[in-house]
Each structure stands twice: as structure tokens, then as C-alpha cells.
Amino acid sequence: MRDVREYDQRLDGREAHAPAPAPTAIATTGLVRRFGSFAAVDGIDLEVARGEIYGFLGPNGAGKSTLVRVLCTLLRPNAGHAVVAGHDVVEEPQEVRFRIGAALQEAALDDRQSGRELLALQGRLYGLTSSEIRIRLVEVLELVDIGSAIDRRIGTYSGGMKRRLDLAAALMHNPEVLFLDEPTTGLDPTSRDSVWSEVRRLNSELGMTIFLTTQYLEEADALADRVGIISHGRLVAEGPPDALKRSIGQDVIVVEVSGDDPTAIGALRRIDVIDAVSREDQTITIGTSDSSSAVSSVAVALSRTGLEVRSLVVRTPTLDDVFRQLTGARIEAVGIDA
């Protein structure tokens, strides 16, 4: 123990901050952030291991960005605790700042600097020397391809280029934990693919912990080791993408219907082989462990209701189904109670 403490003391002052040996990169307990009476983050418990890619999935306004801003020390929580890279975001925000990098939702850049100037400034603010900045510029630009545009004004960059530069800026000081808030929203598929491969590379080659928010299910599916689903400021489900998909049954039956019959959902729920049912507008999504026998039962059950079946498709589940299942179930529960 003593050895460790002496080591820490030597690292005080202008010495480099060594990575803390904490096994968890991000841990929150009962985290709440309100704006007025509205709780954007409403009691979130989260644990992200070092070296993990954690995908935080939810629709617009679910509280994703607010959570990221709390974890990045930009917003104070109203209740609960958050520890990032071994330090409490409220008690030791400065220690957290040394260890994290973030690319927030809107690429936060300055149009009148060149890419190189922006990255160099970023390095200086993190205390890097000029020679370290030169080294990091080379290293970061190997990871994030910006090409010859690096010496052009940022105002001339395309959306995809700005995102990449923003990512590069977040990496200049070699952070332990990287936050990416909707890194591909608004990008064309090619730019999105390159961001994806950069994220994978940072994680696999450098072991960087990455906390990524997204409203795209396929993005969470493609990148994340574990996915947390957020709805109305609460974590409603969490797990590896495959486990989440399995949680709603082996297969999914999607039925397009017309008409209205409030008893239909209840009728479907009574079928033995059906695990979960949700409805959103004219689409009923059914999770089942035995699709072959469920299909006929579903068709029969629906034919006895006032709904007309327009199409019926069986497929393997996606995170989209999990999401609809969780959020749709909630909306529907309100309808049944009423």
C-alpha cells in the first residue's frame, strides 16, 4: 500500500497522471439531473468496465446527452454519484478532466482555426509540451484520417470531416475514457462506417473505454459490448446486444393490422408460446420462442378480433424489437389501466 502512495506523490505537480488502477471506468448510483421539475436523468445506476464499449441507446430527449454532460463534468447531478476514471465528477472534476475525452453531439469546433491549430490548442490546454503535441498530432492523425484538410480552416470541412476532427481533438491527450455523444447522427453511410471502424480500432488497439450514445439500434448492435436502453431518463434494460435480443424470445412475428380492437393484445398474450407483445400504431410485434406454432395461433387469435391482418412476417429479433418491446409495453400498460 505504502509503495503505491509514494508513487502517487511522485506523480503530483507537473508529473504525468498515470492511469488509475480502478477496474471500473464509469460507475453511477442513483444519478439524477433535473431541469426545473423535469428529470432528464432520473435515477441511473450504471457500471462500465475498463476497456469496454458501452452503447447508451435511446430516442431523442431520453436523457442521453444530459447523462454524458454530467459524466464529462459539464453538469452537476442533483442527486446520486458518478465516478469516472476513478474520480468523483463533483468532488474531483479536474482529476476527471485529465482522464476523459469527449466528442459531444454537435461537433464543437471553431470554424476560423485550421484543424492543426485546433488540435495543438487542445494539446496545450491539457499541458502537453510542444514536442509532445507534435508526436500526438502524428499519432492521432494516424488513427483518425483527416488528410490534407488538417491545414485548412475548419469552416471549409464537411460534416463528416468535422466529426472526425472532433474525435481527434478528444484524443489529443490520450484519454482513458472516451465519450461519444451520437457520433454518427447526420452522417452519410460512408462517413458513418469510417467512424465505426475508428471506434473499434481505439478500443481494440488501445484498450480505450468508450461510452457511446446513439439513437441508431444498428450502431449499438455493431459497436457495443453492452447496451443500456434509456427511456424517459431511466435505464430500462441492459446487457450484451445478443442477450437483449434473446430476452424477447427467439423469433419475432411482425403483424401489420388495420382497425382497432383493445382486446386483441390481451388475446395474443394468452397464447402459451408467446413471450411478449407490443403494439405501435398499426404494427404488432410479438416475441416467441416457437415461431412455427405461434404463427397459426396468432393468425387464429387475430381473426377472432376486430382487427384485419394485412401482413404477417417472421424474423429474428433486432435491438429495435427490444426497444419497442420495452417502450411500447410501457405506453400500452397506460392504455390498459385507463
Place this chain on the structure above:
Amino acid sequence: MRTRRGEPIRARESGFLRDVRSVAGRALRQIPREPASVLPAVLIPAFFYTVNLGALENLARGAPGFSYKAFLVPMAIAFAVTGMSRAPTLVTDIQGGYFDRLCMTPIRRVALLLGLMAADVVVIVTLCIPVLAIGFAVGVRFATGAPGVLAFVALSALWGLVFTGLPYAVALKTGSPAAVNATFVVFFPLFFLSDAVVPKQALTGWFSTIATYNPVTYVLAALRSLITSGWRVGTLMEGLAAVAGIGIVSMALALTALRSRISQGA
């Protein structure tokens, strides 16, 4: 991720002055890329100086030895440097999210503001050059000589600096470009209800009363004394006191606004 020497490069404390320099350097780099942001501050004083001189010089000719040309130079300087700040850049940063990016770095929060103010001082000193050049061109000479010119520039810079507190306070409080532009309005009553254009002896009634209590009157008097009267310690002290008074108020406003902007709003 290691350097070629095998040591990992990690973030560390950067030092307060280095932070201020980094922020100021970035702000100054922007200026030649957007000359429109400082061009009015060169043209407007030149315009007012010429127009006032042309329109009023004959009327203002009075006491022997009085030079309206010299009298107006502080007016032109005040026009050049007052309200000249990087606050519009700050608003852009706040709106665009770059300010958040800076706040996520370990930079000392006060350096975010002081860096911009340091850049302002550089700009203000630079803006004094064309105004003084016009003055010299029409025959104005400093009774205090070259050291007086330096003192004149220093006092002008201080005055310009303290006035920046106001636009920064508004920028940090509102994040609105329109509100920042509106702060220039404060300058008008302060400026025109002083003896900027007409000598104090010629002012009468309520106008004279207001001018007497207007700190700008004393700043201008101090600047003017350096040109026309020589080293008048009392006048210079009054001018410095006026600058300090405005400075205390404006800097308090700016720092309060900075604190509330970065308080993470718990």
C-alpha cells in the same frame, strides 16, 4: 498509446499563464481572418474625428492656445477602443459548443476569460496606432513627449480593458449575439454625456451636472492632459480612479457571469 521514447503522453496541469496565452493566441489568430471584426473600430474614430473637426473647430476656437485638434484625440481613441472585445467570439463558442469543449479540458476557468481580455488589450493597443497617426498628421503634439504617448496608450488600453467586462458579462449570461451588440448602447450615454466633444466649460445646466459625475469625463481629461498640459499627477490619478471604479463593477459582473456559466447549474 506511447511516444517513441516509450513513455505514455498524458494530460497534466498546464499552468495558468500558459492557459491564458493559449486562449489569447487563438483569439488573436482569428482577427486577420475576420478583419471585419476590427475594421469599424479603425474607420469610425477616423470618421468622427474628421467630421467633428470640420464641423466644430471654428466654433470651439476660444481660449488662446486651445487646440480642438488635440482636444478631440481622446474622443477618437475612446471611440476606437471602447466596446472592442472578443465577446462576439465567446458567444459563437457558447452557441456552437466549443465553449463546452474548452470547459471539459482542465483549463483554469478564469483563464477562459482572461485570455480573451489579454487578446483585447493587444487589439486595443494596436487600434491606438492609426488614431494617433491621424492626430500627428494634423499637427497634434504631446506636451509630455514620447513617454506621454506611452502613458496615453496605456491609459487608453486600461479603459478599453475595463469596458470589456460588460460585453463579456452579457455574453456569458445570455449567450446571445444581439444582447452583446446591445451593450454598445451603454457606451453612448457614458460617452456623449461627457465632455468628449465639447469642452467642459462650454457645457451648461443638467448636461454639465451629469458630465461632472460621469467617469468618462475624467478618463478623457487625463488623456487630454497628457497631450496639452504636461504631467499633471492629480488629473492622471482622477482618470485612473475613474477607470478603476468602472473596472471593479464591470469585472465583478464578468466574473459573476463566468461563475454562473460554469457552475454546472446544480
